[in-house]
Amino acid sequence: MLPWLKKLTQASMEQSYQVFDSDVPKDNKIKPSLSENMIALRSLLENSSDLQAKAIEGEGCTVRLLACEGMTSQQSFSELLAEPLTKAMPQMKNPQQLLEWVRVHSALSMDQQELYTYTEVFQFLMSGFAVLLIDGIPLALAFGLQGFSYRSISEPSGEVNVRGSREGFVEPVRINMTMIRRRLKTPKLKFELFQVGEKSRTDVCMVYLTDRASESFVTRTRRRLQSIRMDIVLESAYLQPFLEKRPFSFFSGVGTTERPDTLCAKIAEGRIAVLVDGTPFALILPYLFNEHFQTLDDYTHRPYYAVFIRVLKYLAFYFTILLPGLYVAIGMFHPELFPHALLSKVAAAEQSTPFPLMIEALLIHLIYEIMREAGLRLPRPIGHAIGIVGALVIGDAAVTAGLIGSPMVMVVALTAISSFVIPSLYDSVTVLKFLFILAGGFFGLFGITLGMAMLMVNLCAVSVGGVPATSPATPFSLYALRDLYFRAGWRSLGKRTLKVEDLPGSEMGR
Numbered sequence: 093m094l095p096w097l098k099k100l101t102q103a104s105m106e107q108s109y110q111v112f113d114s115d116v117p118k119d120n121k122i123k124p125s126l127s128e129n130m131i132a133l134r135s136l137l138e139n140s141s142d143l144q145a146k147a148i149e150g151e152g153c154t155v156r157l158l159a160c161e162g163m164t165s166q167q168s169f170s171e172l173l174a175e176p177l178t179k180a181m182p183q184m185k186n187p188q189q190l191l192e193w194v195r196v197h198s199a200l201s202m203d204q205q206e207l208y209t210y211t212e213v214f215q216f217l218m219s220g221f222a223v224l225l226i227d228g229i230p231l232a233l234a235f236g237l238q239g240f241s242y243r244s245i246s247e248p249s250g251e252v253n254v255r256g257s258r259e260g261f262v263e264p265v266r267i268n269m270t271m272i273r274r275r276l277k278t279p280k281l282k283f284e285l286f287q288v289g290e291k292s293r294t295d296v297c298m299v300y301l302t303d304r305a306s307e308s309f310v311t312r313t314r315r316r317l318q319s320i321r322m323d324i325v326l327e328s329a330y331l332q333p334f335l336e337k338r339p340f341s342f343f344s345g346v347g348t349t350e351r352p353d354t355l356c357a358k359i360a361e362g363r364i365a366v367l368v369d370g371t372p373f374a375l376i377l378p379y380l381f382n383e384h385f386q387t388l389d390d391y392t393h394r395p396y397y398a399v400f401i402r403v404l405k406y407l408a409f410y411f412t413i414l415l416p417g418l419y420v421a422i423g424m425f426h427p428e429l430f431p432h433a434l435l436s437k438v439a440a441a442e443q444s445t446p447f448p449l450m451i452e453a454l455l456i457h458l459i460y461e462i463m464r465e466a467g468l469r470l471p472r473p474i475g476h477a478i479g480i481v482g483a484l485v486i487g488d489a490a491v492t493a494g495l496i497g498s499p500m501v502m503v504v505a506l507t508a509i510s511s512f513v514i515p516s517l518y519d520s521v522t523v524l525k526f527l528f529i530l531a532g533g534f535f536g537l538f539g540i541t542l543g544m545a546m547l548m549v550n551l552c553a554v555s556v557g558g559v560p561a562t563s564p565a566t567p568f569s570l571y572a573l574r575d576l577y578f579r580a581g582w583r584s585l586g587k588r589t590l591k592v593e594d595l596p597g598s599e600m601g602r
Contacts, residue, residue: 120210126154126227133158136210143217146174150181153190154227158213163220165239173200173222173235187228194224194233203236215293242267248350248372250515255392260350265295265369271352272299276359280304286317288331292324295369296331299355304362306593306600309557313364313377328368328375335366335377337555342520342547345556347379354388362591378556378592378600380563382576384516385409390579398579406577408513411506412521413547416453417528417540419503423449425536441497449500450533456496456504457525558599559592567596 123129130145137143146157157174176198184190194200207213207223208231217223220238245267248260261268269283284298296317300310313335320334332346349355350372355365358376366375385405390398422429423438430438445452490496511521524547531539554561563569564576571590574580593600 122208122210122213122225122230122232124228124230126156126225129225129232130156132210133213136214148174148178148181150184150190152185153181153187155181155190156225158217158223158225159237160217160220163218163240164222164237168237168239169222172237173224176200177224187226190226191229201235201237205234207232207234215287218293219295245271251349251351251354251387253351253388253392256388257351257353259352261352261367261372261374263370263372265297265367268352268367268372268374269297269299272356272359272365275352275356276301281359284314288317288320288322289325290321290323292326294325296325297367297369299359299365299367301359301362304360304589304591305364306362306557309593309600310364312557313366317366325368327371328366328373331366331368332375335375335556341550341554342524343381343517343551343554343561345378345554345559345561347376347383347516348373349376350374351388357388360589362593378559378561380559380592381551381554381561382565384514391582391585395579395581399577402577402579405513408510409517409521411510413524413528414540414544415507415510416457416503416525417532417543418537419500419532420450420453420529421532421536421540424533438497438499441499444494445497446495448533450529452496452500453503453529453533454526456490456500457507457529460504460508461522557592559595560597563595563597569596 120132123132134143142161144159144161148155148157155177157169157177159169177200180193180198181190184193203221205212205216205221207216213223213232213234216234220236220240221234222237224233224235226233242264243262245259245262247258251260259271261271273281278301280301280303282300282302286296286298287293288296298310298314298317316334317331320331322330325331328348332344335346336344349358355374355376359365363379364377366377368375385402390401393401423442427435427439442449447455491498491501507525511518511525514521528540528543531543533539535542552560552562552566560567564573574584575590579585592598
């Protein structure tokens with residue numbers, strides 16, 4: 093049965109999907125003839141209206157300046173390229189002399205590249221470069237004169253801190269690279285650029301410190317990025333499954349951040365960061381489970397307060413995934429565990445509702461998730477109205493109508509508030525919350541215990557680059573506990589940098 097199903101699935105995929113193919117023919121070298129090059133470029137672009145071409149003719153040669161509309165700064169184009177080239181053209185006796193002038197005797201742009209194929213021409217044109225074609229020369233020259241509009245640098249909305257920088261990543265990858273370089277002024281900081289996506293040709297940048305990151309891990313990560321076969325890459329999440337060892341786990345060994353200061357701190361520990369052009373979310377690998385409960389504020393406040401906040405976050409995590417399931421399990425199978433005063437109120441509330449406790453919990457949590465999704469996707473002025481409607485419907489009307497008991501409303505409210513304490517784990521805790529409700533409704537406390545054991549096994553199986561996601565809690569490291577549940581002062585933390593390669597259980601160097 094299984095082989096037959098596998099063949100049927102493969103046949104369906106072959107009919108539905110096409111193998112990725114290059115948009116440019118294999119024989120795409122730039123020709124010496126300017127007219128042939130222009131015909132080929134316009135043909136490959138199918139006369140797209142955003143291709144701009146400016147012809148400049150001299151006594152000894154003819155050139156074409158190419159750019160994509162809206163991608164190049166018009167002022168820089170005129171002052172740094174068009175005007176100097178126009179003045180120099182009458183003095184050029186042949187194309188080779190013009191090429192030599194551009195290569196050696198001019199400073200038309202700091203970022204200047206020589207291109208030999210149409211593929212490279214398209215790549216640089218669509219990245220905001222201006223391209224120069226010279227009649228009689230079988231190559232093109234690209235000049236970095238980018239001038240496209242982008243969102244200004246502002247405070248990240250998903251990682252708000254009391255103290256620290258107010259800068260967050262933006263969409264252009266090179267602006268993000270600049271913010272990292274400004275914070276780590278060391279020659280050991282290395283950027284490696286790749287193009288991923290057969291259609292999108294998205295710039296992907298791998299960032300690491302050469303003296304901190306494991307060489308074997310860098311090589312494996314580079315190989316994985318270069319071997320990705322996708323049509324388009326629009327967000328860093330597109331690449332995340334290719335960098336994970338177990339992509340089907342509830343937890344990921346690849347983290348994200350919008351803050352350049354957080355990213356620099358992770359890089360200094362021997363990690364690798366991946367920046368993707370078009371998104372302000374950078375990937376960090378490996379990413380440990382305990383780092384979901386840490387923020388930059390932990391290192392700007394005093395240690396005793398950081399310890400309090402971290403313990404509070406751990407309690408909120410377990411509170412979110414276990415409270416609804418425990419309430420259902422105790423109410424259905426072990427009511428004797430409720431205090432007597434609370435038991436009478438729970439019994440009175442359940443007698444007036446038509447649904448069993450498990451169905452009631454699933455229903456009200458499902459309604460909450462629907463309303464949260466509606467408030468998230470609607471425009472902000474309308475999204476606030478969803479919260480008012482939710483409070484009226486769930487908090488008052490549902491209880492008054494006898495559809496839901498008042499204790500269940502309190503459970504939902506406490507669960508919802510605690511789930512917002514760790515926003516990076518919201519996806520995981522939402523699914524786990526429903527699974528523990530089902531486990532508690534069918535098997536009672538035994539189901540909760542068994543589910544918790546399975547969750548721990550699933551978490552311990554997560555590993556990226558050979559580093560267990562649960563390290564340094566398990567395998568245990570006494571020295572690493574200085575920045576786990578507790579945080580030591582900077583007098584202790586600043587003495588030695590703990591690299592992820594040295595964490596207990598790590599096989600990163602193999």
